[in-house]
Amino acid sequence: MPRMGPQERRTEQRREQREALRERILEVSREIVRREGFASLSMRKLAEAIDYSPAALYLHFKSRGDIARALRAEGHASLRAAFLAHTSIVDPAARLNAMGRAYVEFGLAEPETYRLMFMEHTDSAQAGADATGNGHAAEHGATTLSLIADAFVELRAANRLPAHAAPVACAEGLWANLHGIVALKLTGAALPETPAATLVELSLDAWFPPANRTEPRFDSANRPDTSTR
Amino acid sequence: MPRMGPQERRTEQRREQREALRERILEVSREIVRREGFASLSMRKLAEAIDYSPAALYLHFKSRGDIARALRAEGHASLRAAFLAHTSIVDPAARLNAMGRAYVEFGLAEPETYRLMFMEHTDSAQAGADATGNGHAAEHGATTLSLIADAFVELRAANRLPAHAAPVACAEGLWANLHGIVALKLTGAALPETPAATLVELSLDAWFPPANRTEPRFDSANRPDTSTR
DNA sequence: GTCTATAGTGTGATAGAC
DNA sequence: GTCTATCACACTATAGAC
Numbered sequence: 001m002p003r004m005g006p007q008e009r010r011t012e013q014r015r016e017q018r019e020a021l022r023e024r025i026l027e028v029s030r031e032i033v034r035r036e037g038f039a040s041l042s043m044r045k046l047a048e049a050i051d052y053s054p055a056a057l058y059l060h061f062k063s064r065g066d067i068a069r070a071l072r073a074e075g076h077a078s079l080r081a082a083f084l085a086h087t088s089i090v091d092p093a094a095r096l097n098a099m100g101r102a103y104v105e106f107g108l109a110e111p112e113t114y115r116l117m118f119m120e121h122t123d124s125a126q127a128g129a130d131a132t133g134n135g136h137a138a139e140h141g142a143t144t145l146s147l148i149a150d151a152f153v154e155l156r157a158a159n160r161l162p163a164h165a166a167p168v169a170c171a172e173g174l175w176a177n178l179h180g181i182v183a184l185k186l187t188g189a190a191l192p193e194t195p196a197a198t199l200v201e202l203s204l205d206a207w208f209p210p211a212n213r214t215e216p217r218f219d220s221a222n223r224p225d226t227s228t229r
Numbered sequence: 230m231p232r233m234g235p236q237e238r239r240t241e242q243r244r245e246q247r248e249a250l251r252e253r254i255l256e257v258s259r260e261i262v263r264r265e266g267f268a269s270l271s272m273r274k275l276a277e278a279i280d281y282s283p284a285a286l287y288l289h290f291k292s293r294g295d296i297a298r299a300l301r302a303e304g305h306a307s308l309r310a311a312f313l314a315h316t317s318i319v320d321p322a323a324r325l326n327a328m329g330r331a332y333v334e335f336g337l338a339e340p341e342t343y344r345l346m347f348m349e350h351t352d353s354a355q356a357g358a359d360a361t362g363n364g365h366a367a368e369h370g371a372t373t374l375s376l377i378a379d380a381f382v383e384l385r386a387a388n389r390l391p392a393h394a395a396p397v398a399c400a401e402g403l404w405a406n407l408h409g410i411v412a413l414k415l416t417g418a419a420l421p422e423t424p425a426a427t428l429v430e431l432s433l434d435a436w437f438p439p440a441n442r443t444e445p446r447f448d449s450a451n452r453p454d455t456s457t458r
Numbered sequence: 459g460t461c462t463a464t465a466g467t468g469t470g471a472t473a474g475a476c
Numbered sequence: 477g478t479c480t481a482t483c484a485c486a487c488t489a490t491a492g493a494c
Binding site for chain 1: 347348349350367370371374394395397398399401402404405406407408409410412413416417418419420421422423427428431432434435436
């Protein structure tokens with residue numbers, strides 16, 4: 001460990017201050033988005049909330065979209081954490097059930113964050129246009145998705161998947177299905193009047209039929225039945 | 230048929246002119262939305278396109294959102310028409326397959342219209358706030374959805390519906406699943422890299438297992454006897 | 459019915475003083 | 477690093493002349 005001279009220590013302090021402010025901006029942004037949605041996160045409002053001038057924000061974030069990226073990354077981390085809580089379930093089908101439920105619960109519990117992550121990506125492509133060379137949103141999503149795909153791989157290995165279906169495709173399919181449930185609920189359309197929990201039940205039953213009721217699927221042994229609503 | 234005096238004829242002409250202009254506005258709006266999305270349909274742009282002043286628009290539509298409603302209604306009619314093309318299929322499962330495919334095709338073929346119909350309804354609730362007492366978007370959707378629900382009723386009657394599931398709930402579930410596929414593709418997220426067609430295939434197979442497969446979808450005989458967890 | 463003109467409000471981002 | 481001031485836009489909707 002190299003010793004620091006007073007010089008280094010001072011710049012080190014500055015760096016920490018910098019990071020602290022950046023974190024603070026992120027924190028406030030996160031809260032605003034959570035309560036009012038990303039659409040109503042304006043640089044002015046944000047600046048006022050952290051008691052700085054709007055211009056100060058641009059010292060820490062290149063643009064408003066840059067903040068969005070950061071928040072999306074947080075969201076993906078959070079979702080991934082929710083998934084990891086179920087990796088200990090041995091049976092892949094049961095695990096997928098639990099994760100599927102967790103996914104929908106996440107979306108309904110944090111609607112605006114979910115929207116930011118999966119429903120407002122309209123701009124999409126040009127993310128790569130930045131010289132900064134990021135746009136790793138895909139990456140975050142992919143690692144999370146792989147938790148799902150892994151379970152399908154296991155199913156496949158146990159010969160419990162129809163031959164022609166690629167595990168990754170299955171994972172994306174299941175994901176898309178669940179996304180549909182969340183998305184419809186979040187748009188506030190009157191139409192799916194069936195409770196989300198029921199829709200999830202139906203979808204998961206379709207993917208992983210309760211062959212004989214004996215074979216445990218949602219068995220209450222390892223899952224308290226928190227009904228999302 | 231009552232004869233018209235010159236008086237009535239004149240007012241009749243005026244009424245027709247009025248309707249014609251309204252129709253023209255709608256026509257141009259539809260095209261703009263189709264190409265650029267509803268978000269970029271501004272009253273100014275629209276006015277310029279039909280060669281009137283912005284103010285003129287408000288004589289035919291109460292607001293921008295009012296135009297959105299009209300376009301949504303058109304969209305629902307169009308979708309319904311796509312469904313009706315398959316009502317002649319006798320087997321309910323096969324019919325649902327066809328309709329499901331048609332649904333996704335519709336969404337992918339008219340992404341911006343689809344977005345307007347199902348993905349931008351964020352405002353939702355206050356639609357009823359208008360004194361005009363409309364907000365019947367739900368109604369449109371419901372009649373279309375009933376085409377799906379009907380098929381589920383038939384399946385149920387033929388005892389081909391696995392369990393206790395209510396037909397309407399099934400219809401909404403299937404719909405939500407397909408919506409998810411379309412929605413993810415439309416947001417331009419990098420992530421579902423599997424082609425939509427494949428995802429649709431997987432989803433529909435899950436709901437309506439192909440006949441050649443044995444009754445329990447995942448052969449429980451092959452299941453390793455590991456207890457969950 | 460249709461126009462011109464504009465009110466009123468929002469936005470993201472930047473220049474330049476300190 | 478931070479601020480003030482501002483550019484350069486966009487928007488919906490309306491008042492009031494014709």
